[in-house]
Amino acid sequence: MLRMSTLFLRTLRDDPSDASVASHRLLVRAGYVRPIAAGIFSWLPLGVIVLRNVERIVREEMDRAGFQQVHFPALLPKDPYEESGRWDEYGPTLFRLKDRKGADYLLGPTHEEMFTLMVKGEYSSYRDLPLHIYQIQTKYRDEARPRSGIIRGREFVMKDSYSFDLDDAGLEVSYQKHRLAYISTFDRLGLKYNIVSAMAGAMGGSKSEEFLAPCPTGEDTYVLCKKCGYAANVEAMTTVVKNKDLETPPAIEVLDTPNTPTIETLVEVMNKKYNANIGAADTLKNVLLLADGEPICILVPGDREVDLKRVEANLPGVKEIRLFEDEDFAKRKEFVKGYVGPQDAKKFGIKLYADPRITVGSHWITGANIKDRHARYVTHGRDFQVDGFVEAAEVREGDACPNCETPVVIDRAIEIGHIFQLGRKYAEALKLTVLDAAGKSRTVTMGSYGIGVTRAVAAIAEQNHDEIGLVWPKEIAPALVHIVATGKDERPFEVAESIAIELENKGITVLFDDRKEASPGVKFKDAELIGNPMLVIVGKSLADGNVEVRDRKSGSKEEVPVGSVVSQLINLLK
RNA sequence: CGGGGCGUAGCGUAGUGGCUAGCGCGUCUGCUUUGGGAGCAGAAGACCGUGGGUUCGAGUCCCUCCGCCCCGACCA
The missing domain is CATH 3.30.930.10 (Bira Bifunctional Protein; Domain 2)
Incomplete structure (x- = not known):
């Protein structure tokens, strides 16, 4: 005890x-x-x-x-x-x-x-x-x-x-x-x-699963489908591909798009200057990376960021990747920062990896590999070929579940x-x-x-607490029953002690607050903070032959005759 | 490693460059009190993170280092 x-x-x-x-x-x-x-x-x-x-x-x-x-x-x-x-x-x-x-x-x-x-x-x-x-x-x-x-x-x-x-x-x-x-x-x-x-799984590699305990302070993010129960690490989430642009597009057209190094500025100029009526999702973002020192280019739709963790997890054999930095652009003058396009990849000798959304046959507005110029109708399969598909784009809440296409939620764990x-x-x-x-x-x-x-x-x-303290599950708690004796007289303490002894004899662990000097308020606060599953208060109602039994989790209270409290607790703790 | 915040008693904190560093909780002594962190009286407890500097004077201003927390990078 x-x-x-x-x-x-x-x-x-x-x-x-x-x-x-x-x-x-x-x-x-x-x-x-x-x-x-x-x-x-x-x-x-x-x-x-x-x-x-x-x-x-x-x-x-x-x-x-x-x-x-x-x-x-x-x-x-x-x-x-x-x-x-x-x-x-x-x-x-x-x-x-x-x-x-x-x-x-x-x-x-x-x-x-x-x-x-x-x-x-x-x-x-x-x-x-x-x-x-x-x-x-x-x-x-x-x-x-x-x-x-x-x-x-x-x-x-x-x-x-x-x-x-x-x-x-x-x-x-x-x-x-x-x-x-x-x-x-x-x-x-x-x-x-x-x-x-x-x-x-599709990319090969060993089978691996994580057990994730959901809670807002968790540092892992994962994807969950509330309908079919699909759950995946963000790195392992696969994309449901929808084919777009079924008709054959016209030949590539190179356009003057001054001062459009970002997707946002590009969309604005396209819509204002060329009445294009497009959104960021119609543009192709080409992100240059160094994979173990070798430059590669990742293609994602313009409305999505590249998730480097996903790329790294899904590019087999690659140990380390990082973004191109200014000095890398300085070394490779053919890559024009803000105006990169995939159509010259062969000429530049660089590998292309596309997010699955960049389907064969889809066409895009993308960089012309010339400063202040972009190209449209750049078509996958006709104007460029990729060296592989890779899950590269960030996963967003509402993306389609790979199993049932229900919008997924993103949770922390x-x-x-x-x-x-x-x-x-x-x-x-x-x-x-x-x-x-x-x-x-x-x-x-x-x-x-x-x-x-x-x-x-x-x-x-994390999963078992409230504003006032911890709420341990039975098998984890320091003790199953927390007994508080209150009052000035000896009697509540004697009764509490005999209840405690009886419980312990029955195999129920007890934390007995036998402090004489602490006030009832202090004892209650401590009991709630410590968070054992059941609380027994021996005090006031002892005059009627009762003790109070409280459930820490639900907060429910009940007056129970002293004689039956032990069997009652054994019942409740089953 | 990048960005931000913070180091004052066991805990939480206050402190325009100027007296002996203040308060609450906790602790100790005594009295009182016992169903929601009680009351009164008294007491102990601080190298103000460290080292340097500026100044007549530094908890307070400047620099160094150390430590802690948060965001990010990173993380079988």
């Missing part, structure tokens, strides 16, 4: 000034956590209980699925990460340190290497597979910008698991097993979430879990092979699955 009189806890009357999101604000105010440095927190007793509860549920569900727990150090030598290439790839996000001898170490940001090497060290036959192992470990990432309190810290607890299979079919089975285990985990955690496809088919990247780099039935050496294929444990605490807090 937790007792407020001795609990190491100090609640704050005011919101901490540097906390803006609800979970951060309330977890600090209610005394669950304390900030130590940017993105680094200490956990106080109540916080530890909540964190352990989340951990326990995650562990129970992993174990139930037959996965086995292991534990790696957080402090790791450089070698495995050098071998996998991530010592260099990870960049400044990796916390690096040296020991007294000057040898390089790191604080693990994620443990693919260690899992791979551990399996390599123990297993060598296909008959040992499939294998699923997991750990719950503190991870370290020197984020460029930690934010939103617990949601994105530099130190955080994560459950990460890995599956090892001989072939793709096995990997798919392992993936589905994990997917089901995640569904039961997040259901038990009391989280609302959507399972969102995280990579465009916290990524609480991620499952994906890793493939052979690490197995290859670290040479994890087994002998198959024919005695031939085969590289193992892996799946990687993560749950942000500390982040889940924050997400639960």
